[in-house]
Amino acid sequence: MSDQDPIIVAFVCNWCTFTAADLAGTSRQKYPPNVRLIRMMCSGMVDPQFVLKAFFEGADAVLIGGCHPGDCHYINGNYKARRRVALIKEILAQYGVEDDRIWLRWIGASEGNIFAETIREMTEKVKALGPTELKKELVA
Amino acid sequence: MTDCVSLPVDSGNINEAFKGFFSNLLEQDEVQAVFLPMRQPDGVMVMHTLVRDPAHLDGLDPLAPVTPTSAARLLSALTFKKPGYRIAAFLRPCDFRAYLELAKLKQADLDQVLVITTDCSGRMEPRDFLALVAEEGDRAALAFHERAVSNDDTLARLPACRVCEHPVHDSADLAFRLLGTDLNQELVICAQTDPGRAALDRLDLEEAQSSEEPGDRAGQVDALIKTRTSERDALFQEYEEKASSFAGLRNLLKTCINCYNCRAACPVCYCRECVFLTDTFRHDPEQYFRWAGKRGQVKLPTDTAFFHITRMIHIGTLCVGCGQCSTACPMDLPVMELFRTAAHRAQTRFGYEPGRSPDEPLPLSVFEDQEFLELGAD
Numbered sequence: 202m203s204d205q206d207p208i209i210v211a212f213v214c215n216w217c218t219f220t221a222a223d224l225a226g227t228s229r230q231k232y233p234p235n236v237r238l239i240r241m242m243c244s245g246m247v248d249p250q251f252v253l254k255a256f257f258e259g260a261d262a263v264l265i266g267g268c269h270p271g272d273c274h275y276i277n278g279n280y281k282a283r284r285r286v287a288l289i290k291e292i293l294a295q296y297g298v299e300d301d302r303i304w305l306r307w308i309g310a311s312e313g314n315i316f317a318e319t320i321r322e323m324t325e326k327v328k329a330l331g332p333t334e335l336k337k338e339l340v341a
Numbered sequence: 342m343t344d345c346v347s348l349p350v351d352s353g354n355i356n357e358a359f360k361g362f363f364s365n366l367l368e369q370d371e372v373q374a375v376f377l378p379m380r381q382p383d384g385v386m387v388m389h390t391l392v393r394d395p396a397h398l399d400g401l402d403p404l405a406p407v408t409p410t411s412a413a414r415l416l417s418a419l420t421f422k423k424p425g426y427r428i429a430a431f432l433r434p435c436d437f438r439a440y441l442e443l444a445k446l447k448q449a450d451l452d453q454v455l456v457i458t459t460d461c462s463g464r465m466e467p468r469d470f471l472a473l474v475a476e477e478g479d480r481a482a483l484a485f486h487e488r489a490v491s492n493d494d495t496l497a498r499l500p501a502c503r504v505c506e507h508p509v510h511d512s513a514d515l516a517f518r519l520l521g522t523d524l525n526q527e528l529v530i531c532a533q534t535d536p537g538r539a540a541l542d543r544l545d546l547e548e549a550q551s552s553e554e555p556g557d558r559a560g561q562v563d564a565l566i567k568t569r570t571s572e573r574d575a576l577f578q579e580y581e582e583k584a585s586s587f588a589g590l591r592n593l594l595k596t597c598i599n600c601y602n603c604r605a606a607c608p609v610c611y612c613r614e615c616v617f618l619t620d621t622f623r624h625d626p627e628q629y630f631r632w633a634g635k636r637g638q639v640k641l642p643t644d645t646a647f648f649h650i651t652r653m654i655h656i657g658t659l660c661v662g663c664g665q666c667s668t669a670c671p672m673d674l675p676v677m678e679l680f681r682t683a684a685h686r687a688q689t690r691f692g693y694e695p696g697r698s699p700d701e702p703l704p705l706s707v708f709e710d711q712e713f714l715e716l717g718a719d
Contacts, residue, residue: 249654250616257647270710270719280708284691287713288705291690292653292683297586305718334587 207327209236209320210255211264212247216274217310218266224313232317233324236264243267244305245278249289252303256293256335262302262327264319269307279307297334301326345531346541347552350524355483358528359403364395365544366429372455376416377403377431385474386467389415391428403431404482404519406463406489406498407470411608411665413439413449420450429455433464434510435663438696439608442659445703446611455540457530458513460520460562462489463502466668472497483524490520490561492568501664501677504573508565512698515541520565521558529555573681580675580682590646593679596672597645603676604652606669609659609695617648653680657687658704659695 213219219240225232237260241247244267252263265286267279286305294300304323308316348358363375379390380400387405389412392398413436419428432440437458443449462485465473470481477484488496510516514537518529529552532538584590601617604610616622622644633639660680667677688694691704 250651253647253650253654267718277708280710281705283713283716283718284705284708286716287690288654288657288687290716291686292650292657295581295683295686296584296590296650305716307718 207235207261207324207330207332208259209262209264209323209327210239210260211236211266211320212239212241212244212251213264213266213308214244214268214274214278215240215242217268217272218244218306218308218316220310221266221308221312221316224311225317226313228313230313230317232320235324235327236320243273243275243278244282245273245275245280247282247285249285252289256298256302256333259336261330261333261336262304262323264304264306264323266306266308266316266319269309272307272309299330301330302333344538344541345518345529345552345554346544346546346549348528348530348546349548350526350528353480353483353525355404355524355528356402356479359401360398361546362528362530362544363392363401363429364398365546366455366540367393367395369544371427371540371543372429373426375429375431376412376419377401377429378405378408378412380405385471387470391419402482403517404459404486405470406465406473406482406485407467408433408436408464408665409467409668410606411439411663412436413443413608413663416440416454417443417449420454421448423450424453427453427455429457431457431459432513433461434458434507434513435461435505435661435696436608437510437513438507438661439663441696441699442609442661442703443611444699445706446609448611451699455515455536456513457515457517458510459517460558461502461505461508462486462519463498463505465497465499469497486519486524490565499664499668500576501662501667501681504569504576504681505662506566506570506573507661507696508569509562510696513537518555518558520561521555527552576678577682577685580678584679584682587646590679593675594645594649595640597642597649597674598672599642599645599648600671601648602669602671603666604648606665607652607656608663608665609656609661610652611659612655617644617651649676649679653683653687656680657684658691658693660684660688661696 244265247265255263267282273279290303306319350358366372374391374393376391378387380387380402387402387407412432416430444451474481514534516531522529532541662681664677670676693704
């Protein structure tokens with residue numbers, strides 16, 4: 202992987218999306234090595250600061266992965282995550298952070314193929330966008 | 342039921358009329374304390390003061406156009422646990438709006454507080470207020486009001502107040518009507534809620550006459566809101582352009598010294614312990630060298646844009662545009678301008694107006710099943 206390859210930081214919930222990533226691996230699904238997984242107990246505990254920190258430290262895109270609505274291990278953490286993501290996107294968009302750099306996806310534990318497909322799709326889109334302006338402005 | 346009362350003003354001394362009103366609140370035991378702006382011993386600067394003895398109301402100056410720190414935050418210090426006293430608090434509309442948000446955050450109490458607001462023509466930086474007092478003496482507050490409502494451009498009003506589209510608040514218990522009245526003749530106070538009406542009924546105000554709403558006030562309020570809204574929209578446009586990229590934002594914040602005064606001054610910055618004061622941001626020295634190594638250089642202090650964007654995410658939906666952040670900034674950064682612009686976007690996204698009603702839940706404390714589907718998660 203060269204320095205030009207995009208870096209995706211993915212905050213994934215323990216119960217669904219992380220398990221899906223695990224399943225993708227054990228079932229030999231192929232997806233680009235650009236993603237750095239961070240396992241959280243719930244998408245609802247992804248503090249917006251974690252997303253900001255990822256960008257400031259050089260991430261080109263951030264994925265937040267949770268359980269499908271109704272499936273949250275903690276009843277409603279994913280709904281809370283959705284409001285936070287809406288807020289983060291709204292604030293960052295005005296400073297030129299493109300919509301395609303912050304993804305929220307519901308990926309269930311049995312959906313290893315969808316996890317792999319999401320990473321493939323995301324890597325393609327982020328490659329096309331190029332590096333972020335925040336990356337250039339490191340720890341501003 | 343009394344809706345409005347007119348208090349006579351003798352020879353332009355409006356503070357005597359205020360004094361009669363507030364001392365009556367205490368004497369009738371309608372409240373056990375009043376919380377309002379009072380001149381300090383030097384006789385010039387005005388600070389919010391808690392008064393329990395009506396004999397100690399001499400220095401009151403509610404309309405002094407200065408609020409050195411947020412009165413909402415100060416009042417919450419008296420009410421974050423249910424106080425055993427009923428308090429009448431004089432709050433400008435922005436302070437009341439911030440106070441309502443603090444009540445929703447369970448950091449302030451509404452039940453024990455009789456909120457008294459005023460038509461607000463704005464406020465000044467403390468140093469400009471001192472200059473105005475040197476010029477106008479005891480008439481400073483009235484002179485400010487007269488010049489502000491006639492849009493006197495030479496008046497040093499806060500930028501936040503120039504663009505404030507909330508010069509009045511309709512759900513405070515009581516409200517002084519400054520617009521549409523001759524303040525050299527009378528001071529009109531109106532009840533806007535049932536507790537306000539009950540309080541006004543029980544008072545024993547000599548010489549007071551029940552009164553109507555000042556006739557041409559509504560028109561004046563509308564005109565004021567219109568002027569300020571158009572100035573506000575111009576400000577939004579200016580800052581959307583100046584900070585349309587991250588480089589633009591960084592340029593506006595480049596001299597931030599991480600003093601966190603804006604955070605301390607902000608009435609709705611709600612965290613009990615700010616993460617930026619914790620060891621999370623006490624980086625290992627090695628970290629700075631790594632950062633400098635990666636880019637060739639690193640400006641210190643670091644984490645400045647990080648701090649401001651975090652604060653925008655925390656308080657974006659709650660910002661009432663009081664401008665205390667800019668007053669507190671020693672580097673004259675356009676903090677209010679950036680936060681109002683960001684907050685407007687956040688509030689529009691959630692269809693939320695902070696300080697409008699205690700019944701509207703904080704946007705991040707609730708959720709719905711089917712919403713924000715455009716985020717692409719489904």
